[in-house]
Amino acid sequence: MKQQVGKLGLREYISIAILMVGAKATEDTPTILFNKVHNSSWMLPILSAGIFFIPLYLLLKIMTLYKDKDLFSVIQKLLGKYLGFIVCLLIFLISSYAISFDSRSYSNIIRTFYFTTTPNLIIYALLMVVCTYGARKGIQHIGSVAYLVIYLSVFSLWFALMLSMQQSTIQSIFPIWGPGKLEILNQSSQKVTLFAEFFLFTMFIPYLPSIKEYKKGTWFAFVYVSIQISAAIFIYICLFDIGMGGVGYPFHTAIRFISFGTFLPNVEIIFFITWLMSVFIRFTAFLYLNSLMFGRLFKIKDIEYIIPSLATIYLLIGSIPEAAVNVSTEFRALSLTIAGPTFAAISIILWLSALLKGEFKRDKNRNSM
Numbered sequence: 333m334k335q336q337v338g339k340l341g342l343r344e345y346i347s348i349a350i351l352m353v354g355a356k357a358t359e360d361t362p363t364i365l366f367n368k369v370h371n372s373s374w375m376l377p378i379l380s381a382g383i384f385f386i387p388l389y390l391l392l393k394i395m396t397l398y399k400d401k402d403l404f405s406v407i408q409k410l411l412g413k414y415l416g417f418i419v420c421l422l423i424f425l426i427s428s429y430a431i432s433f434d435s436r437s438y439s440n441i442i443r444t445f446y447f448t449t450t451p452n453l454i455i456y457a458l459l460m461v462v463c464t465y466g467a468r469k470g471i472q473h474i475g476s477v478a479y480l481v482i483y484l485s486v487f488s489l490w491f492a493l494m495l496s497m498q499q500s501t502i503q504s505i506f507p508i509w510g511p512g513k514l515e516i517l518n519q520s521s522q523k524v525t526l527f528a529e530f531f532l533f534t535m536f537i538p539y540l541p542s543i544k545e546y547k548k549g550t551w552f553a554f555v556y557v558s559i560q561i562s563a564a565i566f567i568y569i570c571l572f573d574i575g576m577g578g579v580g581y582p583f584h585t586a587i588r589f590i591s592f593g594t595f596l597p598n599v600e601i602i603f604f605i606t607w608l609m610s611v612f613i614r615f616t617a618f619l620y621l622n623s624l625m626f627g628r629l630f631k632i633k634d635i636e637y638i639i640p641s642l643a644t645i646y647l648l649i650g651s652i653p654e655a656a657v658n659v660s661t662e663f664r665a666l667s668l669t670i671a672g673p674t675f676a677a678i679s680i681i682l683w684l685s686a687l688l689k690g691e692f693k694r695d696k697n698r699n700s701m
Contacts (some may be wrong), residue, residue, distance in 0.1 A: 340472060344544075369510045385554075421629060423625065440452065504573040505569055583607075
């Protein structure tokens with residue numbers, strides 16, 4: 333597949349990574365985590381990041397050996413043509429499953445809080461149409477728009493969280509260990525999917541100026557989003573206390589508490605517009621990433637032609653659940669449990685394969701010459 337190298341700058345890549353992963357603080361993920369470990373759920377993102385650090389570090393160490401190769405190229409080189417194809421297909425299917433029900437979840441948010449009389453299918457279809465249009469523009473345009481939006485998005489999120497603290501109480505985080513330390517560690521290992529996108533971002537390596545720039549951007553975004561998600565959940569717990577277990581989308585519920593006195597009582601629409609721009613970029617990049625994987629799998633050079641077809645398939649799959657609650661409790665919960673551990677296992681297998689084949693030793697010998 334033909335790829336144009338150097339079309340994604342460091343700051344654009346960081347913007348995409350933060351918008352794609354950091355958005356989990358504004359959906360139903362905090363509620364899902366709260367229902368597992370209650371008051372201590374704010375610890376899970378930090379602990380999960382610490383656990384996922386090891387496979388991500390090993391993966392980046394492998395990618396450094398091949399520098400300008402993407403993830404699928406490295407997998408097929410290390411695991412062979414046929415086994416590599418099966419592993420790459422598994423990654424693509426998991427990612428496709430995730431985007432199908434993640435996008436449906438976001439359309440549920442839009443309908444529930446902002447366009448209550450509009451049919452969910454219409455909102456969902458419009459979301460996918462806009463993302464399809466953006467994805468066909470290419471990764472360079474996606475990165476440029478992401479960089480334009482990132483500062484406004486990050487500022488509005490933190491500003492909303494700070495305003496929410498006015499009506500919160502710190503005592504709500506107690507008992508601080510929730511159901512117990514062992515349960516927290518157990519759930520942290522299962523929820524490494526929070527950062528699974530960083531595994532998929534290795535498909536973007538050929539588009540960046542160098543592997544060094546890619547690693548720098550990855551670690552910066554990785555640390556930042558883990559702090560952002562953890563801080564957001566902490567504030568939600570202080571605001572809702574035990575009631576958070578019944579709040580489907582805590583961010584959008586929280587911004588309804590915000591007002592600037594009697595002059596401007598309803599300001600959630602301001603945060604909604606910024607959030608909506610972030611959503612479009614998130615799924616535009618996600619759709620482009622999946623199309624890139626599909627094209628790499630089946631040797632399709634012009635991936636822009638397959639983007640509308642994939643978007644339609646994801647729309648049909650995401651429309652399967654009849655109720656919004658089924659998306660969170662059944663379909664997305666399954667994705668949160670499977671994707672992260674699977675990607676972590678693949679990273680470790682790739683590292684072991686490279687080690688047994690002597691790839692690290694050969695690279696060391698090349699550098700010493």
